[in-house]
Amino acid sequence: MKRFISNIAIGTTMLLGGGLISTVPAYAATTPTLVLSGGNAVFGLDPAVISGTASAQGVIKFSAAGVVIKGCDALATADVTPFVAKCSWLPAASGSTILTATFTPKDETAFTAVDAAPFTVKVGVPVQGVVSPIHIYVDTVLGSGTTGVLGSRFGVSCAVSGEFIVGQTIVFRVYANNEALGGAVMDSSNTEKAYIEIAGVAAPVTLAYGNHSGAAFWTGVLKTGTATGLYNTLGVISYKITMIAKAQTAAQAAYDAELVIYNKTLAAYNKMMASATAAVAKAKSAADKKNTKATVATLNLWKVVAPVKPSSTGAVGTWQSNFMPASQLNLYAVPKA
Numbered sequence: 001m002k003r004f005i006s007n008i009a010i011g012t013t014m015l016l017g018g019g020l021i022s023t024v025p026a027y028a029a030t031t032p033t034l035v036l037s038g039g040n041a042v043f044g045l046d047p048a049v050i051s052g053t054a055s056a057q058g059v060i061k062f063s064a065a066g067v068v069i070k071g072c073d074a075l076a077t078a079d080v081t082p083f084v085a086k087c088s089w090l091p092a093a094s095g096s097t098i099l100t101a102t103f104t105p106k107d108e109t110a111f112t113a114v115d116a117a118p119f120t121v122k123v124g125v126p127v128q129g130v131v132s133p134i135h136i137y138v139d140t141v142l143g144s145g146t147t148g149v150l151g152s153r154f155g156v157s158c159a160v161s162g163e164f165i166v167g168q169t170i171v172f173r174v175y176a177n178n179e180a181l182g183g184a185v186m187d188s189s190n191t192e193k194a195y196i197e198i199a200g201v202a203a204p205v206t207l208a209y210g211n212h213s214g215a216a217f218w219t220g221v222l223k224t225g226t227a228t229g230l231y232n233t234l235g236v237i238s239y240k241i242t243m244i245a246k247a248q249t250a251a252q253a254a255y256d257a258e259l260v261i262y263n264k265t266l267a268a269y270n271k272m273m274a275s276a277t278a279a280v281a282k283a284k285s286a287a288d289k290k291n292t293k294a295t296v297a298t299l300n301l302w303k304v305v306a307p308v309k310p311s312s313t314g315a316v317g318t319w320q321s322n323f324m325p326a327s328q329l330n331l332y333a334v335p336k337a
Contacts, residue, residue, distance in 0.1 A: 133179030134317025245314030311325030
């Protein structure tokens, strides 16, 4: 048996004008991978680090909310695996932000450029949501009088909880201090208005200040149930606390008294300046003119400062939870047996 050995050619063979033409195509470049991670930032604090991990060596361009991050437009990866580049990112705003990145390979014949899948991070904001100078703390407790099959488990009144079942009474407990009043406790004597706005409830719930077994604080009540007029929307209960301090009448009175003194001082200063200026005009000798000009110069160094007017209205503080939904106030249906 005869044995034939042929050269193996990789390519395309076609007949053209009676002759054979063979072509050898170039190898296709590999598509690398690029994965983003990190970016756990708090708004207003130090920069966060975003990591881009590629499957080849190259450079990575990082972007946040569609804008290229300054200083991160062409960061080189490590020379060996893992091929990581790190971007120092200072968020421009709080809340959800979409991070993206583009990888450009060093060996462009072996690899193609590739974009990372969008990566969403949540830039942290303070949970309290305080508007200075009023500082507010809020919790929710179970109202008294709960009965039924769940009473033995969920019937402990005044127990702090974020989970309630339809039919239970939710009591909001609010504690606040006013920095503008030296950190004084906000009570009914210095508070103009305090209320809760609850999504799905037409009228705001008024907060009342009072004594509760020896502890004084603000309370508001939300009754839940299936009867008409009761709150029964299941899931997260979205609400906002607002507290408005009374106008600072004492501070206004002090300002008015200081303003009277200021006006008298300014009038006396203007009178002395007019007298000194007139003395310069009347002086005959060079020495007298020099002395009176020195007096005018000294008066000009004086400064009569007007008092700063305090706010005529009371400060306003708000509180709204920024926790994840599972950690916020929730209402559930009665579980089935």
